[in-house]
Amino acid sequence: MDRDGLAEFLRVRREALQPADVGLPAGLRRRTPGLRREEVASLATMSTDYYTRLEQGRGPRPSRPVLTGLARALRLSDEERDHLFRLAGEQPGPPPGPPAEVRSGVLRMLARLDVPGWARSPTRRSGCST
Template sequence: MDRPGLADFLRRRRELLRPTDVGVAEGPRRRTPGLRREEVAMLAGVSTDHYTRLEQSRGSAPSESVVAALARALRCTVDERDHLFHLAGLSPPPRRAARHVSPGLLGVAGRLVDVPVAICSDISEVVWTNTLFSALMGDVGTRPGRASNITWRWFTEPGVRDRAPEEERDRLAAAHVSDLRATYSRRAGDSDVTELVDDLLQRSREFRVLWERHEVAVRRSDHKTFVHPEVGAVELRCEVLLTPEADIKLLAYFPLEGTDAARKLDVLRVIGTQTFATA
């Protein structure tokens, strides 16, 4: 690990960015060039203390997940991301888009502030969400390992389905499997895909039954209803933007026409991720 080099690179990348580049309000009396340390830490989902120590060439070595999160927060290109990994004494991940979100795609996502947005890999790993998506679905993108994988959680955590109406659950389960089957066919032999499928086959009988149907369909749009504990059912139209390599996708959820979804999203934008106890 090159501690001085890592510290210098992090600081220079931070000072190059402006708050508007990453969707952060500038606020009055900003003296720091670029972003503040606490802003980078917030965007990366790490503690301010841990990030500060990295910029000061001290503290514990960062994990692969922390380095990947910092690369996204600092809007690094793939080359810059690989350099960041080398400075941290780690081997860069494979050069697939699913392992890194381009600054351009993050820029597009950051401007969709009035609708829920998530960026996922082609095996449904959530790598980035905006505030409104977190208010609607919880902080899925901040969870470690398989806990950030939508398909894995759907078939292994029964409580996840509570946010979908009962009458839609069978259709959504089949859609999860047919989308994963398309990725499995396209990337046959890649360990991340085969390991996910093998583990799901072991853990979920429902997944095994659906997998054996051999239904294949890449989801490019969908109609979903989310049941939120505070605002109730929110009917949304999901549009999927696929990258040219088709191994990362941006999901934007727009209010379904003729429903009260837009009003409910406005309420969620105000209350954020707060929860309210019943008196």
């Protein structure tokens, strides 16, 4: 487990998100860039103390469910999620649910059409118009 790398990654990703990105009100006084630690902890369904220890490089090795919650809370891409798992010393495994992005072959096919197109999975919609 790379504690320092994990701590840095969590901090950078937390600071990159704005409250509106995750459906939270901005509030009047924000002394920190991005989300607050307690906001990330709540979104990831973990205690603020545990998240704080992880971000400070003092926490124990997080479990796979904790990492999955953090990836969801921080709105990580599939590549960022894999990186998070590797920093924690875990094998990434497949992301939950259908892919977040439309495959490149589908995008190329839509681009060749002379009409607007829409790619959709049974459970999640990913729009793409040409």
